[in-house]
Amino acid sequence: MTRRIVVASLEAWDGVWRRNQYLVDGLLDSDPGTRVLFVEPPSDPLHDALTGHSPRRGRGSRVGGYDGRLVLHQPTKALPRIAGPLADALLTRDVVAAVRRLGWSDGVLWINDPAAVPLVNALGWPVVYDVTDDWVQAERTGRQHSRIAAADRMLLELSSEVVVCSPALASTKGASRRVHLIPNAVDVERYRLGVPRPGDLPDGPVALYVGTLHEDRLDVDLVLRTADAAAASGGSVVLVGPDALGARNRERLAAHPGVVALGAREHDAVPGYLQHANVLLVPHVVTAFTESLDPIKLYEYLAVGRPVVSTPVAGFRETKGLTVARSDAFPGAVALDLAEWRPSVEYDDLPDWRERVAAFGDVIETASGTRTPREGAT
Template sequence: MTDLVVVSLEAWDDVWRRNQHLVAGLLRGDPTLRVLFVEPPADPTHDLRSRRRPSFGRGIREIPDVAPGRLFTVRPVKWLPRRVDPGADARLARAVMRAAASVGMRAPVLWINDPSAATLADRSGWPMLYDITDDWLTADRSTGERERVAANEARLLTTAREVVVCSTELERRKGAHRPVVLIPNAVDVDAYRRPVSRPGDLPHGPVALYLGTAHPDRIDVDLCEATARALGDVGTLVLVGPNLLSAEHVRRLSDAGAVMLGPRRRDDVVGYLQHADVLIVPHVVTSFTDSLDPIKLYEYQAVGRPVVSTPVAGFRDADDPRITIADHEAFVAAVVAAVPASTWLPVGAERPVPDWSERVVAMGEVLLRLGQSD
């Protein structure tokens, strides 16, 4: 395998997620590999409806700091909603195929993380891997969007030569339809255990910190608000990561005393985790969150800090005495009791934690089978 097209649910940016860790690891391990990383399409019509400045996509760009001359990204454009333009997915598929051809890819392997790329799989005929990291069939979406996702996923599960899932729950759900390969998430263990300085924008005094995207599908805003108010003069609730909450939710959290710092580069988040007194997971518990394998589980474990989590997948099953599981009613008191912690990294951070290098090897084996399947 020398060429790979990855259709991702996230952009290639400074906040690294599963796809970026795996792709970067594969590129390091195979000097012949080239990757076209397809970001979610720009949607200027939706931007305008949401009163945001419209974005208009991005042409092919190289990511030289990861793999000079071997890693490219592209962001196509979806000009109109699918309900207005039934040919939107076909146009997006053609745009990706043109981008692949423009960087010299003639018969790449296709790695799909975004189920809306089912049309690309059909039209390209490229050998295809479907990588499932979320069960979007159980997310809070409109009926029309759920039906579209269900139709796309059914096509992908039928036509994919390999299906990878990231959690045991996804293995149970999707494995009922066909064979799947379980490749969970992980962390760069060495990087997270190398002591770094306290970030300058971290509030003084004890800190209860959440790392991750603040998204209504995952985070319990009421619980965060109650936690911030209960901490009061004892400490500060800090949220680090992309913010996808509504303006009203942000106002409520700010009024309660929470500090939302926004996204931080992948190398910088380590300092926030290491210098937090307690790490928290104020997630809703739903069928959707039960499908996840939270990367923050591995990140939290790597730094060895105390953790308080609602009973969500991953955390509730972890055999780790540093993790306290608390339901909605007990969560706030558990966080207040854990602040401040008495020790700091690296004390207590010696327990084994899965490293991304292990997952790269596993994904490489799947892709190798796929590349040899013709």
């Protein structure tokens, strides 16, 4: 049986794998009848021009692999969102046209990006809303917050099934309807397979952070104070991941001699960085937004078993064997772990992505009407 899925994603399909890619990869690998149109965030030529970058159009549709069963599609944002409904209408029409070119008349719409809510009526398909971050809780301007909150309310009301990744999201999004709790996971075998030390890691002890650099999560002031403490121990703070920081914070990190920002790395290369760090960092702000998260880095950090120092954020706060420190004690705790190389620890019973793929596949089938709701939904 052919299963067609349109995924409206918050992230592009690239070398930095997030939840969407692990789940889509697993669904395609486990079922040769699955077909996926993965809709990436649109390009924004006007924003490019206003920020001094070369304007570029979206890449449109192209084959993403899996014997042609994965098609990637990046629209072009012709108008800024301030233009109102017309901007959304043009983006929606672009995606619907891509679906029609594939010859698809039915399927399931999987929404991760709340901004894609107009696709619900445009396609008229059953909807699975996968909530991975509670953007309603993030600090945004009044207009942005109102738009995000309205889209979230609509999706909670109109979706056939709602999936959440954390207990906090199960509580908030499940207050008005049934939701499925499907947390994140890790490819345990790949992260435990020993690999050589990456050549771009600096000499000396390394305190490593892996993840997108973003003010919604990263406490930049704490990173800088931790770099001061690391430098006093002869070490450095290394940041691996895409940079979504504002210009001011990016400049502050670049100006500190004890901070090394390596940028994004392919997902296959990430285990090597984690395995060869003296200590792994989670210098996150503690907010209602970060409380909603189920960080993939928690499972990746545990899979390699290196020492971890985290602020008291969800997931890390509840995990035994990790150092959880408030921001004032955080740099000192990191310095202690940099003082000497400590042996890795092997944690048992870590969840594998294959388990999550199976659970998510059940939700897709429930939404499409081919399966009754499974037991265990929240």
